[in-house]
Amino acid sequence: MLIGIFSDCHCGYKYGEERWKDSFIALNEAIDKTSDCDLIIIAGDLFDSRVPKPEVFAKTAKILSKTQTVPSRIKFLEIINKEKIEMSPLALRGTPIVAIHGTHEKRSRQLVNPIQALEHAGLLIHLHCATAVFEIEGRKVAVHGMSGIPDRYAKDVFDQWNPQPIPDALNIIMIHQSITPYIYSPLEQPSMKVEDLPKGFDLYILGHMHWHEVRMFKDGQLIVCGSTIPTSIHKIESEQEKCIHKYDSKNINCIPLKDQRKIFWKEFEFNPNIKENIETFITTISPFKPKPIINIKVKGVIKIDQLAPSFSKIEEKFSNRAIVNINKNLEVEGFKEQIEMLKLLKEKRLPPEEHGLKILQENLKQANCGIKIEEIFEFLVNGDINLIFDVLTGKQTTLKSGLEKWAS
Numbered sequence: 001m002l003i004g005i006f007s008d009c010h011c012g013y014k015y016g017e018e019r020w021k022d023s024f025i026a027l028n029e030a031i032d033k034t035s036d037c038d039l040i041i042i043a044g045d046l047f048d049s050r051v052p053k054p055e056v057f058a059k060t061a062k063i064l065s066k067t068q069t070v071p072s073r074i075k076f077l078e079i080i081n082k083e084k085i086e087m088s089p090l091a092l093r094g095t096p097i098v099a100i101h102g103t104h105e106k107r108s109r110q111l112v113n114p115i116q117a118l119e120h121a122g123l124l125i126h127l128h129c130a131t132a133v134f135e136i137e138g139r140k141v142a143v144h145g146m147s148g149i150p151d152r153y154a155k156d157v158f159d160q161w162n163p164q165p166i167p168d169a170l171n172i173i174m175i176h177q178s179i180t181p182y183i184y185s186p187l188e189q190p191s192m193k194v195e196d197l198p199k200g201f202d203l204y205i206l207g208h209m210h211w212h213e214v215r216m217f218k219d220g221q222l223i224v225c226g227s228t229i230p231t232s233i234h235k236i237e238s239e240q241e242k243c244i245h246k247y248d249s250k251n252i253n254c255i256p257l258k259d260q261r262k263i264f265w266k267e268f269e270f271n272p273n274i275k276e277n278i279e280t281f282i283t284t285i286s287p288f289k290p291k292p293i294i295n296i297k298v299k300g301v302i303k304i305d306q307l308a309p310s311f312s313k314i315e316e317k318f319s320n321r322a323i324v325n326i327n328k329n330l331e332v333e334g335f336k337e338q339i340e341m342l343k344l345l346k347e348k349r350l351p352p353e354e355h356g357l358k359i360l361q362e363n364l365k366q367a368n369c370g371i372k373i374e375e376i377f378e379f380l381v382n383g384d385i386n387l388i389f390d391v392l393t394g395k396q397t398t399l400k401s402g403l404e405k406w407a408s
Contacts, residue, residue: 001038001039001137002038003038003040003041003246003247004033004037004040004041005040005223005225006034006043006225007042007045007102007208007228008043008044008226009026009042009045009229010023010045010046010048010104010227011023011048011052012047012052012053013048013231015053015055015056022229022261023048023229026228026257026259027046027060027228029228029257029258031063031064031066031067034095035066038074039095039096039098039134039143040098041098041143042097042098042124043100043205043206043207043208044099044103044105044148044174044207045102045103045104045227046101046105046115046118047104047114048104049105049114050104050106050107051114057114057117060118064097064118064123067094067095067096068090070094070095073136074134074136075134076092076133076134077133077135078133079130079132079133081129081130081131082127082128088119088120088121088122090122090123091119091122091124096124097124098125099115099118099124099125099126100115100126100148100175101114101115101116102147102148103148103208105148106148106149115147126147128146129145130144131143131144131145133166139249140168140169140170141170142171143172144163144174144201146158148176148177148207149177151177152191153191154175154191155196158175158196164198164200165200165201170203171200171201172204173197173201173204174204174205174207175192175205175206175207176208178190179194179206179208180194182194182206182209182224194206194217197217199218201218202221203252204222205222205225206225207225209226210226210227210230210234211224211226211237213226223245226240226242226243229242229260230261233265233325235265238263238264238265238295242256243255243257244257261290261292261323262292264294266281266296266297267297267298267299269299270298270301270330271300278311278326282322282324292323293323293325295325295327296325297327297329298311298328298330299329299330300329301331302331302332308328309328314326
C-alpha cells in the first residue's frame with residue numbers, strides 16, 4: 001500500500017498579486033506526485049481563507065478532480081462518528097482524498113467551510129472528530145481526524161472525542177493545531193502537547209506547522225507535514241525544500257516539490273547603514289527563474305524621536321529580479337508593551353477576521369466579560385450587530401458555550 005500525505009497548501013494565497021499562481025502550481029505537483037498512491041491525506045489549510053473566492057475554489061476543485069480518474073485498489077468500509085449520508089459516493093471514485101479543515105478554513109458549526117463544500121461536491125471525505133476506515137490489499141486502514149479549532153478548546157475537544165485505534169488495522173491520526181513544543185505563542189498558548197496524543201497509533205500527522213519533520217513517536221512515527229508553499233517565512237523554511245510524504249505502512253519518504261521559488265532569509269540588526277547593508281546582501285544573490293523570495297528581518301530599538309525607516313524603495317528597486325519582503329521588528333523606547341500584541345499578530349499571519357478576533361478577545365478580557373468571542377465575532381461578520389449589542393448590554397441572555405460549538 002502507499003499513502004500520500006501533505007498539508008497547508010493555502011490555495012488562494014496572494015491571489016491577485018505576483019505570487020497568485022504559486023499555491024495552485026504546488027497543489028498540482030503534489031497531486032501528480034501522489035498519483036501512484038492508494039489514498040491521499042490532506043492535514044488542513046488546503047485553502048488560505050475560510051471563504052475563498054469562486055475562482056480559487058474552482059481552480060482547487062479542478063486540480064483535486066484529477067484523482068478521480070486514477071484506478072485504485074482501495075475499498076471503503078465505514079465511517080465512524082459521522083453520518084454516511086454526509087459523504088458523496090463520488091468521493092470514492094479513483095483515489096480517495098481524506099481531509100480535515102485547518103485554522104484558515106474553520107467556521108462556526110452552523111456555517112459551511114470550504115472543505116465541507118468540497119465534500120458536498122464529491123471531491124473528498126471531510127473528518128472532524130471522526131474516522132474513515134478503508135481496506136487496501138486486504139488490510140484495514142483507519143484514518144482518524146480532528147479539524148482545526150481554537151487552540152484554547154483543542155485539548156478539551158480532543159479528550160471528549162477520545163480517539164481509539166481500531167483493532168487489526170493500520171491506524172493513522174491527524175490534527176491541525178498549535179501544539180507544544182512545535183508552536184508556542186504568548187498571545188494564545190496551545191492547550192495541547194504532543195504528549196497528549198494517545199498511544200497505539202501507527203502514524204501521527206500534524207498539520208499547521210510550515211516546516212517538516214519525521215521522527216519516531218510512541219511506538220509509531222510522527223510527521224510534521226510542513227506546507228507546500230512559503231507564506232510567513234521563517235529561517236527554518238529557507239533551509240528546507242517543500243515536500244510531500246509517502247507512507248507504505250513502514251517507511252516514510254519525503255518527496256521534494258520541484259516547482260518552487262528559491263527562498264533566502266536574512267536577519268539584520270538596525271544600524272545607521274541598514275539600507276546599504278540590505279542592498280549589498282541582495283546583490284550577492286544570483287538571478288533565478290521563477291524569481292526567488294528574499295525575506296529580510298530588521299530588528300532593534302529606535303529612539304522615541306526617531307522615524308522608523310521605510311524599505312519600500314529597496315523592495316521596488318529589486319522587484320525585477322526577486323520578490324523582496326523587508327519586515328521590521330523595531331521597538332520604540334518606552335513603548336515595548338503597547339506594540340507587543342500587534343507584533344505577535346503580524347508574526348502569526350492570521351486572516352483579517354482572526355486579527356479582529358484577537359483584538360476583541362483582549363478588550364473583553366479587560367472588561368471581565370465571560371461571553372465566548374467566536375460566536376460574537378461570527379454574528380458581527382454576518383451583520384447581526386443589534387443582537388450582539390443587546391447581549392453585551394444585558395438586554396438578552398448570553399450565547400451558548402464556545403466548547404459546545406466546536407465539539408461537533
